[in-house]
Amino acid sequence: MPSSHTPRRIACLQPSATVILASLGELERVVACTKYCADVVPEVRQGNRLIIADSWTSKEHEILAGKPDLVIAAVPYQEAAVAEILKAGVRFLGLAPRTLADIYTDIAMIAGVVGAGERGAQVISDMQEAIEDVRRRTAGLPQKRVFCEEWGKPLITSQPWVAELVEVAGGEFIGDPGKQVLPEFVLERDPEVIIAAWCGAGNRVPLAKIVRDRGWTGTSAARNSQIYCISDELLNTPSPTLIQGLRALAAAIHPEVFDPAPGLRSITELAPAKDATAQQVV
Numbered sequence: 651m652p653s654s655h656t657p658r659r660i661a662c663l664q665p666s667a668t669v670i671l672a673s674l675g676e677l678e679r680v681v682a683c684t685k686y687c688a689d690v691v692p693e694v695r696q697g698n699r700l701i702i703a704d705s706w707t708s709k710e711h712e713i714l715a716g717k718p719d720l721v722i723a724a725v726p727y728q729e730a731a732v733a734e735i736l737k738a739g740v741r742f743l744g745l746a747p748r749t750l751a752d753i754y755t756d757i758a759m760i761a762g763v764v765g766a767g768e769r770g771a772q773v774i775s776d777m778q779e780a781i782e783d784v785r786r787r788t789a790g791l792p793q794k795r796v797f798c799e800e801w802g803k804p805l806i807t808s809q810p811w812v813a814e815l816v817e818v819a820g821g822e823f824i825g826d827p828g829k830q831v832l833p834e835f836v837l838e839r840d841p842e843v844i845i846a847a848w849c850g851a852g853n854r855v856p857l858a859k860i861v862r863d864r865g866w867t868g869t870s871a872a873r874n875s876q877i878y879c880i881s882d883e884l885l886n887t888p889s890p891t892l893i894q895g896l897r898a899l900a901a902a903i904h905p906e907v908f909d910p911a912p913g914l915r916s917i918t919e920l921a922p923a924k925d926a927t928a929q930q931v932v
Contacts, residue, residue: 656765657764659716661682663683663702663713664724665684665687665690666745666747666887668690670889671760673757673890674770674773675769680699682702685702685704700716721735721743722745724744725746732744743763750815753892757770757774773890777892777893788819788907794822795824796824797825797845800828801848802860805831806828806829807824807829808885809828809886812895815885819896819900819902820900820904821903824839824841834865837866845902847884853881854879861877878902878914878915884913894911897911
């Protein structure tokens, strides 16, 4: 695709899109993004990029101040903001992945938009190879019952792509992905591994408190100290960073085979200081 036909000024309101553009070597196109994008891709803080609070509270005039020719966001998104963005003649690309296949499609789509189709295909291939490598290593291992949550109050299970990764890592995902459940539901299924990756909480989930408050101290996971926090950007950002999340999952589910991974914290380790997000949901 001729470079004159590709967007040169992209506003990223979704961290996964920023990660994808970085993996494609196209980060220089990003003129505006959210503070959550900067958390997963610190390089965006360099230069004169516009950093806005987040995709849900930002107003269209803040986004348009960066003079983008393309806005990428997760949907559903603010309808009024989308309307104003489109009225201003700026293209809008909405992402709503659920599965790994959806994520590969998003990578290919963004790569195509910026004229980096070959690099996009390589990024997808690298992800798939890394996933198959872990699958091969867990093929002969016992499958453990795993409860993985993305939010604490209400209690919500992790997304479908995380359920797929749990299976790759040698686990059996408890519950329906992305759905609200009760603590009693989890207790009845006696998870052997419990993993918390709360959106926006980093690795600061208070593991001991949630296990105690939910009555999970008698679970197999608690008895064997297989209760972990995984930094949320590694599991909740549908992008190439999921490979780091997969390695953390594998280390949590089968620590006898996989070495400790960055972003993984056990209940036996001292928790970092809580932030407001973690305090609000316990």
